[in-house]
Amino acid sequence: MENNVLKWLKNIFLFSPKEPKYRFVLDDANNQDDNGGTDTSRQAKKDTEAKNGTQPKDEDKVSGRKAKNGKRTVVDGVKQPIPINEMNEKKREKKDSSANALFIDTSINVNLEYIKQRYSADINGDFVIREFKVIVMNKDYSVFICFFDGLVDTIVVNMSIIQPLMTLSTLPVNTKDQTVRDVVYNHLIPQSQIKICRTYQEVVDEVNFGGLGIFIDGLDVAFACDVKGWEHRNVEQPTSELNIRGPKESFNEINRKNSALIRKIIKDENLIVEDILVGERSKTPCSMVYIKNLANDSLVREVRRRIKSIKIAYLRDAGELEQFLEDSPYLPAPQMLLTERPDRVASYLSEGRVGIIVHGSPFAIVVPVTFFNLIHSPEDYYLRYPYATFLRLIRILGILFTLLLPSFYLAVTNYYHEMLPTDLLLAIASAREKVPFPTVISIFIMEIAFELIREAGIRIPGPIGPTLSIVGALILGQAAVAANLVSPILIIVVALTAIGSFAIPDFSLGYSFRALRFIYIILASFAGLLGISLGIFIHLLVLVHAKSFGVPFMVPFAPKTSGTRTNAILKTPLWKEEDRPDFINPKDIKQQAHISRGWLKRRGGANADETEDKDR
């Protein structure tokens, strides 16, 4: 009876009362893919059955559904077909693995010919092949080495590779029970990093990245030595994250130098630098950096999974990697922190976050981050907390100025005159008296002119810089007012907006706010404060909805986390920062002892047995 009523109601209210047999589940990507596979197999099975003249049975349906889980079963002796995509993927993998697995030949002539051909040695000007002889166990062997000129340190090549191979073989060494390979490896190449390679691909990968390959006649292996010696910048002062207090080192473009800069600060054997190659052609070395016994395993796994899943040809910079890793590409705010300061990365790693270093980029990526991390400056930790808090409030004011000041000015002057004191209202009105444009046009003129000057200021060659400043000052200041294009008060508004945008510590976040302020201006011109409210509401909604590697972007306020430490807007004293941020779920939540200032014990400020003093 109940079912009949239900059917009747469904017939009335629903277009399609029948429930689909296999519901399409939106939030399970794997199932979607698998469903596709199952459909294909089901279709194939139907075809087979049609050929055999049999009807599908219920059992078969069940087994067909079982195949959904990726296990391709044999039904009725018929092997399930593989989808075309999967087959192509397998073919490509097979092809790649066969190319990679080309083993080194024992004949040096074959090897030499292969390397010459692989590197187009006849036309490749910077590729060097040097052939010579080496004596091992009183026997002459032909040898050749290959490397890229400019990528290697020539002195190291000469003194640590060629000279020992040519001369050390004459020294008396005990070669009893040793093969030629062992003698060369153990006695003739005084190098710290040598890799024994069995395939050409391994040697090629090393040579492409500043290594040197050694091929010896009669050996089915080659030696790859790390002799990198390319020109690079030294460790210099940061250019985009300047500070007065604190370390003044910044990353450079060399992966290992950058990891060393972090390791130099952290000095912990649990600091893991896990290498992953990104880019099918560029094979750019990237390093995931984390503290093994602090970073949450699922976070580390997720970062690793995302990096390894990237399939691109070339990766040049951390900025590119960021765009491939971020949760929401359309969010008007960065979801990762890119910093050029090793001390900042070290500080975040010690909270349980994960850093990513990209070879060739002077910026390291830190994940996960929240909105509030992006408005912090590394200097906050080196200054006393009242000053740091003051600076943070100033920065928030800067953000509000950048985002809302022009639109608020527009709303008040257009819609809410009564909000202004009469004298100020008269001053604004008299200043605007000669301006022929509506306020919104004047604001757009000034803001766009300012953006042009700022963009040109970055691109302009150094010697012409002062000229731009003079022209900019003239256009934005005196001339615009003199020509009655804008009112003098608007100049103050635009100047405050510009200064506010420079106070935002994160470069990428600054871009976001600079762009969004134009939307706020349009909304304010359209609907005054209601428009601004709408803008703020949608902006906040999007930010609250966003996540950075699973961590809500507006945490610890939305959602409110239970941790005692917030340190998001107001800076807490360092000695009070006892816990790591709980929203990262570090393996060890305690950052420091409850009484971190041990000397206080002497004064009775805390109990001698380190138990909590409730009155403190």
Add this chain to the structure above:
Amino acid sequence: MQMKQKIKIGNFEALCLLINMFCSKLILDFPRYVSEDGGTASWLLVLLISIVVFVVFTFLARIYKKFSDKDILDVAKLAFGEPGKIIAGLLFMLQFLYLVTIVVREFAEDIKVISLTTTPISIIISLFCIGMLTGAFLGIETLCRINALAVPVLSAAFIFILLLSIPRFDSSKIAPWLGPGPAVLIKKAIPNISAYSELTTLLFIIPYLNDKGNYVSIGKYAILASGFFFTVGTLTYTLVYQYPMSTEFFLPLYQLARSIAIGRFLSRIEAIFILVWASSAFLYLSSGLYFVTYMFKKSFGLQTRKPLLIPFTILIFSIAMIPENLYSALRLEMGYYRNYAWIITIIVPLFLVTAASVRAKIERRNKSDEAKSQ
């Protein structure tokens, strides 16, 4: 392994959602219509309503405990099967649809009167619709979180406005203290329970709460906090504007903010009030639209909710355009909604929960009888 997205709502977030849903009417016309009913004792009337709602909710929560992992539509299904779920869902959905439609019109009319005098009402309603569509699209988790972010700020701004009105307080304006008398106050309190009609939303978010058992304390704290805001807001309004003058302003709190004048600079701060007001409206409307679509989806067992958003937004926009003016919209709210909404808010859930309990008991007895006979 794809990172899974599970909806989880914290206690504080749910509390803020409820507080905003209750209190947003405070900035519309709530102080005025309770002034009409309660006269100089309007604040006592509000206090009485809050106490009644608190007691009723405590009772409802006690009998709901058996179903604390289910929402009210699941309970309706337990009581009367699938048809019961559909009918109850439609009832709740229509209540919210009606409420959201009236409120969007009221907010738009008020904005038009205050600041955007030359802008067509359809444009203003469209702006509200854009906001509520975006909010409802992003879902209940995001809405609760943004409520957690905004409600403390909005509450502070609200209290700030009330505090700045202190210089204009006159204690003689609330005399006689019992207004029209206790009997009248009690009689008027019953229909005014509809001020808490959004309490139903709590019964829909129970399955998403981090700690499902906490819905009782969330509801109680929400009623207490809202009762505080309602009472303090109404009391302030009555202390500043004497009855019957207090029944004349169509936007009582706006009038309160407008009349603030402390020194040379702390005057005419009603523009700040507009920011508070519009933000509260966006939060309320988007939550309202979310629940309308959620109730519809849940009633008919649909797989997804988002495709319903645009049709329902168009529906709300179209219905909101029907009243001729603000007065017509107010009449729809005060004449009909406030008088009867409490039945759906209080009586229907009580009925459903009682029926579900009885049915569960009967089924249990039948099972035990069967077991005995075997």
